[in-house]
Amino acid sequence: MRVGLVCPYSWDVPGGVQQHVGDLAEALMELGHEVSVLTPCDADTELPAHIVSAGRAVPVPYNGSVARLAFGLRTANRVRRWVRDGAFDVLHVHEPTAPSLSLLACWVADGPIVATFHTSNPRSRAMAASAGMLQTALEKVNGSIAVSEAARKTLVEHLGGDAVLIPNGVWTRRYADAEPLPGWPGEGGAIGFLGRMDEPRKGLAVLLEAFNDLGRRRRDLRLLLAGPGDAAEVRARVAPDLRDRVTVLGRVSDTDKARVYRSVDVFCAPNLGGESFGIVLAEAMSAGATVLASDIPAFRHVLRGGAAGELFAVGRARSLAGRAAALLDDPARRAELSRAALRAVRAYDWPAVAADVVRVYETVLPVGAGGPVGAGSGR
Amino acid sequence: MTEALAVVCTLLVLLSVSFYLSWRASRLDRLHTRLETAQAALDAALARRGAVVGELAASGVLGPAASVLLADAAARARRAGERADREVAESNLSRVLRAVLAETGAAADGGDLLAETYAAARHVHIARRFHNDTVTAIHTARSSRLVGALHLAGHARLPAYFEMDDEPPAPLDQHWPDLPGEGGNER
Numbered sequence: 001m002r003v004g005l006v007c008p009y010s011w012d013v014p015g016g017v018q019q020h021v022g023d024l025a026e027a028l029m030e031l032g033h034e035v036s037v038l039t040p041c042d043a044d045t046e047l048p049a050h051i052v053s054a055g056r057a058v059p060v061p062y063n064g065s066v067a068r069l070a071f072g073l074r075t076a077n078r079v080r081r082w083v084r085d086g087a088f089d090v091l092h093v094h095e096p097t098a099p100s101l102s103l104l105a106c107w108v109a110d111g112p113i114v115a116t117f118h119t120s121n122p123r124s125r126a127m128a129a130s131a132g133m134l135q136t137a138l139e140k141v142n143g144s145i146a147v148s149e150a151a152r153k154t155l156v157e158h159l160g161g162d163a164v165l166i167p168n169g170v171w172t173r174r175y176a177d178a179e180p181l182p183g184w185p186g187e188g189g190a191i192g193f194l195g196r197m198d199e200p201r202k203g204l205a206v207l208l209e210a211f212n213d214l215g216r217r218r219r220d221l222r223l224l225l226a227g228p229g230d231a232a233e234v235r236a237r238v239a240p241d242l243r244d245r246v247t248v249l250g251r252v253s254d255t256d257k258a259r260v261y262r263s264v265d266v267f268c269a270p271n272l273g274g275e276s277f278g279i280v281l282a283e284a285m286s287a288g289a290t291v292l293a294s295d296i297p298a299f300r301h302v303l304r305g306g307a308a309g310e311l312f313a314v315g316r317a318r319s320l321a322g323r324a325a326a327l328l329d330d331p332a333r334r335a336e337l338s339r340a341a342l343r344a345v346r347a348y349d350w351p352a353v354a355a356d357v358v359r360v361y362e363t364v365l366p367v368g369a370g371g372p373v374g375a376g377s378g379r
Numbered sequence: 380m381t382e383a384l385a386v387v388c389t390l391l392v393l394l395s396v397s398f399y400l401s402w403r404a405s406r407l408d409r410l411h412t413r414l415e416t417a418q419a420a421l422d423a424a425l426a427r428r429g430a431v432v433g434e435l436a437a438s439g440v441l442g443p444a445a446s447v448l449l450a451d452a453a454a455r456a457r458r459a460g461e462r463a464d465r466e467v468a469e470s471n472l473s474r475v476l477r478a479v480l481a482e483t484g485a486a487a488d489g490g491d492l493l494a495e496t497y498a499a500a501r502h503v504h505i506a507r508r509f510h511n512d513t514v515t516a517i518h519t520a521r522s523s524r525l526v527g528a529l530h531l532a533g534h535a536r537l538p539a540y541f542e543m544d545d546e547p548p549a550p551l552d553q554h555w556p557d558l559p560g561e562g563g564n565e566r
Contacts, residue, residue: 112416135519136406139406139409139410139413139516139520140409140413142413142416142417142509142513143505143508143509143512144509144512160515160519161512161515161516162508162511162512162515163508163512164504164505164508164509347550356501359498359501359502359505360505362502363420363424363502363505363506363509364416364420364509365420366416366419
């Protein structure tokens with residue numbers, strides 16, 4: 001199948017949607033499909049053969065912040081040319097509600113179109129205000145995908161459409177064979193955390209409070225923290241006599257991320273909410289980590305209601321400490337959860353997720369007939 | 380002079396109104412084409428699921444009792460004619476499939492056939508959601524007073540939702556190949 005993917009955000013800036021589109025393209029190619037990705041990108045960025053630049057994204061104020069987007073008629077012409085030259089069986093646009101390439105692609109293309117909705121924002125003023133205009137473009141979309149139940153709800157509430165749920169993917173094999181960091185997890189046990197340390201919703205404070213209690217009762221227990229944030233400020237929140245048992249790695253590379261998951265006895269995700277999927281959790285599960293996560297709906301779902309990882313009461317350091325202590329004392333239980341996590345996470349492995357996306361493509365292709373996606377005048 | 384201007388203005392207004400109306404009509408037309416595709420995809424997905432379930436029943440990998448249940452549900456779904464009967468029969472097939480796979484799936488061989496059954500059920504779920512989403516889009520477009528008053532939708536009937544239980548069976552762990560390096564001791 002020839003698939004055209006459209007990404008609305010600049011390829012040279014890291015972001016969830018860009019990552020998703022890049023991974024999906026790779027997974028589809030592994031399954032034997034031909035893929036071309038159209039995305040805004042700065043001129044001097046080197047791109048692989050299957051990524052096509054639609055020109056520079058321009059910073060403009062949108063939806064309360066400054067976003068880098070590609071719009072305008074010249075860009076629309078580039079999109080039209082790419083659609084025409086690509087002769088795609090199906091066009092797959094991402095985040096078509098953003099006023100950028102994906103919306104333009106919906107506007108100019110004729111033929112089977114699939115759209116993926118990433119945002120979960122129950123109160124998007126921009127989306128509410130532009131619903132009428134968006135509806136015209138989205139009428140051409142044959143089938144929609146939402147990456148989370150929250151994203152689907154946003155779509156239903158703002159635009160009155162519906163979507164099938166296909167979660168984000170993880171390259172599980174990239175985490176499966178990582179080596180632990182030297183000296184970890186060690187004899188006395190280790191608990192790990194990965195995420196923005198300065199973002200309260202990631203819940204690091206809950207873990208630190210639990211460690212202040214656990215660390216006193218377990219003489220050699222260590223804490224391994226990774227992610228962007230101020231290390232000194234984090235240490236200051238730990239009791240002085242425990243500080244030398246806290247290792248703060250700061251921001252880590254993708255390779256080291258995989259190693260962090262394998263360096264600890266218990267990987268903790270103490271988020272207070274707001275996660276629509278929990279990619280960190282899926283990565284940790286791919287590495288075979290024993291997961292201890294707060295009982296928010298997204299985590300409960302990924303962990304199969306607690307069968308593939310332990311859950312504790314959201315925001316409760318006592319509950320976290322209790323569960324962590326039980327896990328640290330029970331290697332058999334940890335091994336059991338690790339195996340269950342490896343099994344459960346296969347549903348989120350990119351090849352499996354991409355196969356589900358292909359089912360969506362098959363559904364929107366006209367039965368029996370077909371022909372490539374065309375590029376009309378746009379209306 | 381003013382008369383000529385008035386005539387030109389009137390013509391311009393008429394022209395833009397007719398452009399707008401034809402644009403609205405072509406949007407509706409496109410939606411109806413989209414519905415035809417979605418309807419065909421849903422019919423194909425249901426037919427495919429029926430065929431795969433029939434094969435699963437015939438293979439006997441799930442044992443004789445489950446096979447009878449599956450074959451019966453698939454046959455009823457195939458024979459149902461009226462839309463309302465179809466909705467009930469296809470929903471029953473979904474329920475039987477879920478019940479049978481939850482009950483005996485873990486012990487069964489025939490992983491390929493089970494994976495195919497899961498994929499077919501998932502196809503039904505996707506196709507029905509897209510069909511009903513298209514129906515919603517048409518209802519919204521046709522609810523406008525302009526479209527109603529000017530009969531822009533022509534004689535096309537207002538489409539109905541396809542109501543059914545389309546929840547696919549839970550993807551069993553056994554459907555996935557074993558990871559290399561993971562011991563089989565948990566089986």
